[in-house]
Amino acid sequence: MANQVKAYKFKARLRSEWALEKTSGEILPLSEVIRLLAAVDATGHIAGACKACGVSYRHGWGVLRNAEKEFEAPLLDTSRRLGTKLTAFGQHLIWANRRVDARLMPTLESMASELQEELEGLYPQSERRLRLHASHGFAVEGLTQLANGLDMMPLELRYRTAIEALASLNHGDCDLAGFQVPVGEFESAILDRYSEWLDPDQHRLIYLAVRNTGMFIQPGNPKGIVSIADLVKPDVRFVNRQIGSSTRSLVGLMLQQLNIDSSRVQGFDNSEFTHMAIAAHIASGMADVGIGVETAAWRCGLSFIPLAKERYFLAVHRDTLQAPQMRHLLDLMKGEQYLQYMSQLVGYDATGMGSVQTMEAAFGQAFARTLPASRKESSKS
Structure with a gap:
């Protein structure tokens, strides 16, 4: 009966995704970085952001620290009392994506x-x-x-x-x-x-x-x-x-x-x-x-x-x-x-x-x- 399946049961989707190309030609994908930054902005801490994105704390922390290294700029501002918030650089990244x-x-x-x-x-x-x-x-x-x-x-x-x-x-x-x-x-x-x-x-x-x-x-x-x-x-x-x-x-x-x-x-x-x-x-x-x-x-x-x-x-x-x-x-x-x-x-x-x-x-x-x-x-x- 497969030939009777109606096509609209399948939804065609297209989505935007951007990356940065380094002078060496290496590609730095930003989709996961952006998702984690947006989740940190919403939850106020890295652990909650990693949970929301379905990744381990170790993996999420590594992705964000590597991004900071590549950008040569901090993305997170962490305080024991106030939790974690995005720096101005991090905020500009997620708003650019939005x-x-x-x-x-x-x-x-x-x-x-x-x-x-x-x-x-x-x-x-x-x-x-x-x-x-x-x-x-x-x-x-x-x-x-x-x-x-x-x-x-x-x-x-x-x-x-x-x-x-x-x-x-x-x-x-x-x-x-x-x-x-x-x-x-x-x-x-x-x-x-x-x-x-x-x-x-x-x-x-x-x-x-x-x-x-x-x-x-x-x-x-x-x-x-x-x-x-x-x-x-x-x-x-x-x-x-x-x-x-x-x-x-x-x-x-x-x-x-x-x-x-x-x-x-x-x-x-x-x-x-x-x-x-x-x-x-x-x-x-x-x-x-x-x-x-x-x-x-x-x-x-x-x-x-x-x-x-x-x-x-x-x-x-x-x-x-x-x-x-x-x-x-x-x-x-x-x-x-x-x-x-x-x-x-x-x-x-x-x-x-x-x-x-x-x-x-x-x-x-x-x-x-x-x-x-x-x-x-x-x-x-």
Whole structure:
């Protein structure tokens, strides 16, 4: 019966791992060093770190001491009274690794989905996967992980900007497209960016959640940052989201409202691809402020200044709503497991999650104002 095994029982995974090459050509792998340092940072002592990593104390101590020898710098600061903590050098190592992981995660997950699709193509009996293209978000990330834990409903996720995702839906390259819209004064301007790809006759929206978006800053706010206007301070370094992202567009609108040219913002052209990458960039000391979802700031121990609430939706073709896989997805979104996951996301409100709405019901007159003339006539008829 082996030929009847469904391919989605196997999960294709890609992960980042870095190493240092010495002048002699010898390679110094860092994966175990980084894991042990992160565990020391979490537990406060070497014995606990070794236990957490599943290695003997002797082995773990040897790995860390050898790394100190190679770097010619101490990684650990040990005190009988206070336990063991990382030196500044050790802290920078683990934050560099977290920044790399956060930056590469969308690319690696998208490539893993492509590999998974090729693998499933080798099994004629494989169930067709729902294809989700979406901008990065913790709700989407959790939904995919939960869905792929269920044999009945594999879900393929590829990270795209909101416009890229909606364009993919329009061209038939995905089944669901994730995008966010700020509540309030910037709603119409952001909707205008999406209007080319949203058709009130053909599309419906699955409501996911409201999330808090704002500025990430260092604990204690050493640069005295309180608003968007402070991005032009000469000693403030900013890190932006990538070109084409809705978060970057929102930042641009906020600066425009204050008549601030983006060229005055130090680091405006420095970009990262995920909320976690923004947070890791700041936590590692490479920037003073960035903008993203509150969850990422909390996970990286940063302070957060709210700027806007954003509603997150999944756009679908109305004809696919009754498909069995789509019904399974809607049931999952309303189920206890996913609700429990969402309740633990700092800065998210999942009230009403899983409801299906028309464009007009979701956005009212704000959406009508963004429609091209041809679509306005179509939506009236």
